[in-house]
Amino acid sequence: MKIQCELGCSKIFELNDVAAKFQYLPKKVERHYIECPHCQKQYTSYYLNEPMKVLQRKIRTLSEKGMHTTKQKNKFTQMKGQLGIMMDQLKKDHEGND
Numbered sequence: 555m556k557i558q559c560e561l562g563c564s565k566i567f568e569l570n571d572v573a574a575k576f577q578y579l580p581k582k583v584e585r586h587y588i589e590c591p592h593c594q595k596q597y598t599s600y601y602l603n604e605p606m607k608v609l610q611r612k613i614r615t616l617s618e619k620g621m622h623t624t625k626q627k628n629k630f631t632q633m634k635g636q637l638g639i640m641m642d643q644l645k646k647d648h649e650g651n652d
């Protein structure tokens with residue numbers, strides 16, 4: 555996937571060539587981001603905190619075990635939805651509303 559460095563040097567780079575990085579913010583929040591190889595402009599991919607990691611583990615476990623019942627499938631969908639909401643919220647907390 556090609557990405558243009560819109561907020562920096564405007565050059566185009568290949569997403570696969572860029573290592574995903576992360577840094578720790580206060581309250582054990584991880585900020586995951588990529589960095590333009592030309593000008594080092596950073597682009598945030600997503601934020602992650604402890605409760606979200608727990609939820610991610612549960613989602614992974616459930617998908618590895620396989621979902622055999624409607625109840626399991628519903629639980630899976632519900633957890634993924636919840637994770638999405640938490641991600642949006644955390645992003646808002648750190649970047650403000652836009």
Ligand SMILES: [Zn+2]
Pocket residue numbers: 559562563564565590591592593594595
């Ligand atoms: Zn750049």
